[in-house]
Amino acid sequence: MTNRPAAGPVPPPGCPAHAGPAEAAGGTGHSAAVPMYSPEFAADPHGTYARMRATHGPIAPVELTPGVYASLVTSYPLGLEILRDTERFAKDPRGWQAMQDGTVGPDNPVAPMMMYRPNALFSDGEAHARLRGAITDSLDRVDPHALSEYVERSAETLIDAFASRGEADLITEYASVLPLLVFNQLFGARPADGPKLVETMMKLFDSGEEAAAANDELLHWISGLLADKRRKLSADVTSWLIAHPSQLTDDELMQQMILLMAAGTDPQQNLIANALRLLLSDDRFAGELSGGSMPVEDALDEVLWNDPPMANYGTRFPRYDCDVAGVRLRKGEPVLISYAAANHEAAMASERRSGNRAHLAWSAGAHRCPAERPARVIASVAIERLLDRLPDMELAVPVERLTWRTGPFARALAALPVRFPAQAVAVNEPFAASVSEPVRFDETSGVSQWNPVPSSSTPPAATSPERQPESPQAARRRLLSFLTAWWRGQ
Known part of the structure; x- marks a missing residue:
């Protein structure tokens, strides 16, 4: 069994003991973090990735939104290694240090994409296998x-x-x-129900004043659909999830459908x-x-x-402090995989991309899409x-x-x-x-x-x-x- 450092007391926000990704790498602190929320990054992400590699190597300190820091992996081999490594890296974000100590709150713009939800995406081990099995088996029947x-x-x-x-x-x-x-x-x-579902999801995507009400509408829609299907199963994903041997609860069913x-x-x-x-x-x-x-x-x-649809994701959280590619990654500090940067690196080294589907756009390992x-x-x-x-x-x-x-x-x-x-x-x-x-x-x-x-x-x-x-x-x-x-x- 691997010996892991014992978890100590959590220092208060702002304390020097809060070493972000850049400090962990021996860099200059958060000032070295590359912002990933600017129009400049959106306009030329591959130029930004190239500069990250030149300055920081295959793991760079980044700022996902103001005040939210992470490490970004831009190397294909290293990204593949981390995505497959369930011993050192967890998918479950409940160990996210910044959210535990209140530095990042649930109302933060990136929280919905990174905080824990009881679904297959944010689970590990047996819980993940059970929820993912229900999803995979149901989708395979389409x-x-x-x-x-x-x-x-x-x-x-x-x-x-x-x-x-x-x-x-x-x-x-x-x-x-x-x-x-x-x-x-x-x-x-x-x-x-199609037009109403379209209207509801558009309000959610807009993140405007109607987003909260739209979220309630979506939950109500799914709840009503589950109730209808429990009365009469048919040939659809909802019915197959309900009838799956994993026996998902209503809350679990709702969470997998939202996922x-x-x-x-x-x-x-x-x-x-x-x-x-x-x-x-x-x-x-x-x-x-x-x-x-x-x-x-x-x-x-x-x-x-x-240009994969999800360019930077595959979020993982080190289970304990560990050294990866010469960088010290701290327990509970998020590590993201840049599918776009990793793929582009591999594509530039390959003479043939047409028909080659070895990219990471669908992720890899236990959580492959x-x-x-x-x-x-x-x-x-x-x-x-x-x-x-x-x-x-x-x-x-x-x-x-x-x-x-x-x-x-x-x-x-x-x-x-x-x-x-x-x-x-x-x-x-x-x-x-x-x-x-x-x-x-x-x-x-x-x-x-x-x-x-x-x-x-x-x-x-x-x-x-x-x-x-x-x-x-x-x-x-x-x-x-x-x-x-x-x-x-x-």
Whole structure:
């Protein structure tokens, strides 16, 4: 058994005994920490990673948000080592020193992404194995062909909302909404709940005055869904979680569903949007579109190597003071893995990235993302359907003028405005009515036979005159109005 230093008394905040990552490395203290929340970092993260390596080596002191410090691993081999090392590093953040002593409070901007929740992401050992087993087994029962058909059907609905205008913001009107419609179906909710779920999640993502009420609405929605499914199981992820041999409690079920939704919405949006940006701006990909070839899978791999949706995450907490790559990491001080920096380092050393999926975008080790397969299905079908419907689509602004959201974790565009020849959109059947009733729950087959009916695309109309991209708020209001009218048959 390894001898670990005994935990001593906790010094008060501000005491010199509070050695942050830079002090632990023998550096100059917090003054050496690189801020990861500035527009400059968002605009050129790879330049920042290169400077980190040159100054600090493979582990750099960083500031995630003002006053919250961590160590960032920018090396692929070292990142892989830490992600797989469950003996020295814990995923459970209840040992996070700064949160224990009150230096970081639960209302801190980065706390929701790092503080403990009773779900598979923030658990270790047997607790993690039990919760993850329920999630993995349930996701494995999703029929990828049915999922693909439903993504296509949802994509058609969203494209119809903006096709006649000749312009759109693919973030607010497509990439951020499609995963929510798919999750509405994956969870076995009523199709008519889709627009409300979209509205609720948009309020949460905006983090505005309505966010608290939206959080309550989401919890109420999940609670009601669980109650409905306990009365009548069907072929959906919620029912499979309920029926799983691990016998999750209602609170555990709710927490795993929130985890799935959080992990499958914003990161999925970023994967779709970042790949679309690449396909519409990079000659290696855009040049092939006019020839009828859509190298979507190659574009996804390129994004996962260089601009992964979660650029810096994989948070770990040393279980005891330890030396890693010549750096002293202190017990309870967060260590993040830069998937983006590590991948880029490995990609630059490789002669071939196309088809190579050895990147860390899905993490590694015991906490590797269990939803890689459905995530790729959703992204690839969403992109292919959009490019098929709007083959002459182009960016409405030069690619260098696109802006990125600030923050330490995600690689996310703030907007993705496009223009294209406008299409005449036929009036189709209501969205809710077009999805068949759930089939009877089958405990043996484990196949979800949603059997949605894809709609056909409509012929192009005359090209609309060029207009300025509208605001994200206006686009969201119009999209929600369209979705609500769609399922009502109006």
